[in-house]
Amino acid sequence: MRIDRIRLLVQALCFVFLIYGGLLGLSIGTAIPTMSCIYAEGRGGSCFLYPFQRFLSLPWSSLFGSVAAAFLIYLGTFFIWALVFGKTFCGWICPLGFLQDLLTKIREAMGIDGSRFAWATRDRFQWVKYALLVLLILLPMGIGNSLLGLPRFTPDLAVPFCQICPGKPFIPLFYGDTSHILIDFSSLTKIIMTSLSMLIAGLFLAAGFVKRRYLCAFCPMAALLSLFDRIGFVGLRKKGEACTRCGNCFRACPMEIREIADLRDRKHMVTQDCMLCLRCIEVCPEDKALQATLLGFPVFSASAEGFLKRQARTAVLPESGNKSVKNADPGTIPSEH
Amino acid sequence: MITGKKGDTPHPLNPADADTEARVARRLSLHLAMSVREIFDAISLEKNRPASMAPFDAVFRNFADAPDQILPATGRKKIGIYCMAVPEELIYAAGALPVRLCAGSSDAAEAGEALFPDVSCPMVKAATGFTRTGVLSMYRDCDLVIIPTTCDWKVKLGELLSRHVPVMMLSVPKLKAAESSRRFWYAEIRRLVQALEKVTGKRITRKRLRTAMGLLHEAQQEFRIFQTLRMDDLCLIRGRDAAAVANAWFYMDAADWTHAARTLNEELKERKAQSLATTPPSAPRILLTGSPVVFPNWKIPDLIENAGGALVCDELCSSGRLLWDMACIDEPLFEDMLDALADRAVLPCTCPVFTDTEDRRTKLFRMIQDYKVEGVVHHVLKGCHPYDMELRPLEAKLAAAGVSQLKIETDYSPEDTEPLRTRVEAFVETLKGRRLRMGKSA
């Protein structure tokens, strides 16, 4: 099973649906745990973080009073989405994830090698997504309320995360809308926020070209979804006794998660960075060493057979076609005799 | 650093004439031929052997009959390698033929022992003996010999061989877990790539590398099928023959080996359907682990199976581990594929030269389960310190899990065959007794 092909297809479909679905009148709500950016007018569902930040910027008297019920229902909807789908939102559904994966595919097609973080570097900025999560909760609260006796924050800080999220400059582009690519000089806050936005957009393109899923390491949505890693319906299970620590999974992991390769004594392998793309299972050559599970039941297992079949179909260069050595006459080595 | 030059150079400690060298070479040639013929004489008396062993046998028969024809006829450059740490894909990608030179002849060990301490690794002694005498042309015909510094003996082997052939040492890190070790090893692999390109005059391109990896994947696929067939309750092929099949990889072209292995696998599947086994079900299932067992040193596998055991699997770098671990092509890009090969050569390797001991333990336990192993035979060659050092803690851990074990410390010489036979027979009897006590059918 070529999971990566299936996943690409699912990503494409979700992208089309989430970006354009609204044009057909379709909508799956506003509590979607993925970057289904609200700046796309015809979207088929909204990113959870926008209404979340909006809710949080209400005065507490409202938040815990008149809108409390709505807020709870809202959170509950999010909870159910996250519980059922968990990190698959990152790996299979997120439009920004899809765009980053496309960038990677372009790089691969050009034959350019990517680059990887040094391990220490990778470990060092694990905290960033949690910091962003905290900020996207506190800053809105500080707009509608006085935090710790401080004056209320400027409304220019509204939906602070959305202001810097790369979704904002890029997703409207799919409507031909370039209005979000700018530096807004109307206030200091706006200058800072839009500058950050442009910086992050630039990083998205530049760093995202050489590093796979570069921004996902800093994404606060991933931080939120991490709360569901252990309890989510979709799981990633490892059988340590079957693992040879060959490191194939680490190599294939776009998020460069080391634990998947190094640890044998842990069963549940959806780590904070994991996006359940299941690349690890695809490249694992040991039977059942890694398994994707749905409500505890294995739905996709690593196997030597599957590994070899998938490897044989990995293309090299566009001009060589998808020639598998399998098609070659056994007993000859292509051209080098 | 490539040292030494190709061609004849007199041995430094034996400034004796070419006449003595010629005599030593002749003696080795005779002894080798006699040993090989003896092996095949004994094989010809065996019943029930798969017919598809023929192409593998042909390779080994040539050790006696036509040493110059052991390797396939080819116009490619030959690159000699020691150890599993050198990824053959790189050599194929450079348009050359890899030849694994790890040697198993006790007579060659005798021929090479002049420069060695009393107790030393017989494998490097044999390799030195073959290289010094030139009895097997492949030891001298290689355009480059690559020696990874995996164990101390190989570290010192380079100097001895460089008198006769160009040698390149490859520095292998001992610590798998550290990032710095891995990056160092990635750099060493690149140095190897440069050396190969220089020797062969061919560039290792992305396409060639991908093709070579595909070539190895095909071989590894057949190997996995083969090993899986051996997990069966029926012992479809003798352990010695299985070791020979893997051992033949040293000398055969990848595609040829894959083809022969595929035919063998088909035959084994048929034999399974016909319930045709090489040993009765009463034979206790035994795993062999430890220092390598290389043709013509079939002493230990033969002892085990002649004593009534079934050698169902081994954890040896010369056979059972040889083609097991597979490098993955994640993005089919040059640097990535090189790194993948580098990782494959080192990370899953269970050789005790690495500081990590957990990998070998995990693999052994898994094999014990997969192959339904009843007894483990530890094979430690005299002078093989890594395996010797690891033995006691490993024995303790296996014993704590209730695994029956036998330790054999030996060298290549056939002289201790009889004393060992008694011990192996006793071990097999113990295993049979265990079976009865545990209520399984005998």
Add this chain to the structure above:
Amino acid sequence: MDLYLGIDIGSTTTKIALMDTEGLAGSRVQPTGVHCGDTVESALKDLLRETGFRREDIRKTVATGYGRRLIPFADEVISEITANVRGTSWSCTDLDTPVRTILNIGGQDSKVIAVDTFGVTENFAMNDKCAAGTGRFLETVARILEINMTDLGPLSLEAEIPLKINATCAVFAESEIISLIARKKAPAEIAAGAHFAIARRLSRMARRVGVTEPVAFDGGPALNAGLVKAIEDELAVAIHVPAWPQITTAIGAALLARDAHMAAAA
């Protein structure tokens, strides 16, 4: 005419050598039989008759070999080691440097002698407890292959690669060879294998003593070219077979008689 008599009484054959002041005057080989005294007498009588020498011309007689004390008219007895060294050193006339190692295979024993630069015995090893690796074994092989002992050598040289014979005991080797014949193995390879087995045994003994070149090989079986080649292959050194290899010990005894007589006369 001064003559000196050396008598070597071996288990299978008795050898006598007559030396004069120039060199070897005559020799005789005869199966020892049961009464070695009688054997020596008859051999001597035959030799004198043949050469025309007179018994009175024999100035001194030295006897060696396992039956050396059974010759009443011998003036001296000496160990076969010393006699062998003296005789072989003298017989190897085509060497640049004196013999340093002597290999000897007899009818029922075999020995390796290390000789120093002055021709004196330095070290030696003997196998006189077992027939393996001796002429007796070769007799057995020739018998089973149904050929003459003298044909054994040329036959073995026809084989390129000897067959391995694993039995270390001559008796068990016999049954092993019979089974090889039953399996239709080539007689040439069997003969070569027998030579190889002897050579391997001898070379083990030689390595214990220490091998220095030049190496000489004598005793009756040294007439067997196939055996000589097998030993050369096994020890990986050049082997020199002296002229008259069968009687070198007797020659040595005679030379020692001459040495003693001339020393006394001086």
